[in-house]
Amino acid sequence: MNFTARVARGIKSLLVGLGVTGRHLVRPVVTLQYPHQRPDASHWGGPIELVTFPETGTHDCIACNACARICPSDCFAIEGKRPEGAKKMRATKFLIDFSTCSLCGLCVDVCPTDTLQYSRRYEDVAYRRSLTVNDLLAPFPEDPYFTGKLA
Numbered sequence: 001m002n003f004t005a006r007v008a009r010g011i012k013s014l015l016v017g018l019g020v021t022g023r024h025l026v027r028p029v030v031t032l033q034y035p036h037q038r039p040d041a042s043h044w045g046g047p048i049e050l051v052t053f054p055e056t057g058t059h060d061c062i063a064c065n066a067c068a069r070i071c072p073s074d075c076f077a078i079e080g081k082r083p084e085g086a087k088k089m090r091a092t093k094f095l096i097d098f099s100t101c102s103l104c105g106l107c108v109d110v111c112p113t114d115t116l117q118y119s120r121r122y123e124d125v126a127y128r129r130s131l132t133v134n135d136l137l138a139p140f141p142e143d144p145y146f147t148g149k150l151a
């Protein structure tokens with residue numbers, strides 16, 4: 001290939017590249033200026049959490065361990081106790097290890113009280129493995145079934 005042909009080929013290549021850039025300049029933007037802009041996470045299936053029911057203001061975990069039994073990754077550590085006079089147990093310990101959770105959703109499907117759900121969180125990070133174990137009862141420091149406010 002002589003000099004002129006190489007120059008012509010270079011110019012053609014440049015124009016093709018500029019054409020691609022130009023087309024993308026006028027297309028709708030599909031990226032976000034994160035973290036200043038946030039995505040719509042309403043359909044995101046994030047780390048599992050306990051549901052807060054508006055009628056009671058708390059979760060409805062009866063410590064049946066169905067979620068723990070079906071979990072393929074052995075993520076759960078759950079304990080429970082029956083409040084005085086109550087018919088059902090209440091969870092007194094509910095730990096989940098997100099380092100092994102695959103977000104398969106089996107625990108959500110099997111829960112008899114529908115008290116497990118995917119959260120909308122998408123920014124969970126941890127620098128130490130021990131921090132991947134979450135206490136799902138932490139948002140519920142006082143259980144109204146144990147304090148007698150609910151029966």
Ligand code: SF4
Pocket residue numbers: 048070071072073074075076096100101102103104105106107108
């Ligand atoms: S989503 Fe799947 S892997 Fe994660 S805790 Fe539930 S059952 Fe276990």
Ligand code: SF4
Pocket residue numbers: 060061062063064065066067068078091110111112113114115116
């Ligand atoms: S299956 Fe539901 S009610 Fe049973 S221990 Fe798990 S979260 Fe609690």
